[in-house]
Amino acid sequence: MVNEGEYIAVFNSIHRVMKAEKFLKELKFPILLIPAPRAVSSDCGLALRYTEKERIAVESALAGSELAPEMVYCRRGNDYLLCRGVES
Amino acid sequence: MACPLPVVTVKRALEEPGSVGVTVMLDDGAPRENVTRFARNRGYEVNEAVTADGITLTITGSSGGVASPTISSQPERRNLFVTSDRLGDGPEELGRLLMKNFIITLLESPLLPDKILLVNQGVLLATEGSELLETLEKLGNRGVELLSCGVCLDFFGKRDALRAGSVTNMFTIVETLMAAGGTIRL
Known part of the structure; x- marks a missing residue:
């Protein structure tokens, strides 16, 4: 469900990721809440998916609202590359 | 097409x-x-x-020599019967989230149902505004047939808003369920 070059943001709690989803949707960002891929999460985790085009705006908006994700990954081929970890 | x-x-x-x-x-x-x-x-x-x-x-040829396992290619065909846009009882928000997660995760599975039958509020998953349209299209491209109950679409005034799969009736739904080797109800 994550296409090549797209980003996923992983949070440290279900409530936090749902809050982030709601916040970004209110701002009309084209994000999608998806199950976190197995490669980045061993539990029943969730992640927000967005494109590279939206990346800076999405992550800036989250950081500005104290909703910065725990980790951000980028899909490259069959791998998920860690882009950064954010202090939560 | x-x-x-x-x-x-x-x-x-x-x-x-x-x-x-x-x-x-x-x-x-x-x-x-x-x-x-x-x-x-x-x-x-x-x-x-x-x-x-x-x-x-x-x-x-025939589907006997299957290169990739899918439920529909097994002797026993299995369908998903989706009766709600939510998965399970409990908070509405959580139920919608779980249903979305289930369908998206299904896409990652090597085992797929033959058909997904949507009835009652389940039809809303295939209508305009649903976050699952991209996923349903991908499932369709893998051979999963998506059928939405026409009466249900009419009830919600959503027939013209159907964006994935096709419209069906109760005859087909009943025949499909009865002919299936197994049905999973959500």
Whole structure:
């Protein structure tokens, strides 16, 4: 469900990721809440998916609202590359 | 013909009793790739010819030699019967989230249902505004047939807003459920 070059943001709690989803949707960002891929999460985790085009705006908006994700990954081929970890 | 209709149409033709194959003319690009992948995954042989009008695929053989396991290619066909846009009881928000997660995760599974039947509020998953439209199209391209209850769409005033799969009636729903080797109700 994550296409090549797209980003996923992983949070440290279900409530936090749902809050982030709601916040970004209110701002009309084209994000999608998806199950976190197995490669980045061993539990029943969730992640927000967005494109590279939206990346800076999405992550800036989250950081500005104290909703910065725990980790951000980028899909490259069959791998998920860690882009950064954010202090939560 | 928009995706995933080419795959669904070819699938139906191949499943006709006595079918030994089909020849289909398609546009190049996604329709060609999706139909070819679907047929080969089911164990069919696919021969391709380029003509002035597009791509002609000749699909022959039987689904006996399956290259990739899918439930629908197993002797026992299994369907998903989705009666709500939420999964389980409890908070509405959580139920919607879980249903979305289930369908998206299904896409990652090598085992797929033959059909997904949507009834009652389940039809809302396939209508405009649903976050699952991208996922449902991908499932369709892998040969999963999506059928939405027409009465339900009318009840919600959403018939014109259907964006994935096709409309069906209770006759087909009953026949499909009774003919299936197994049904999973959500």
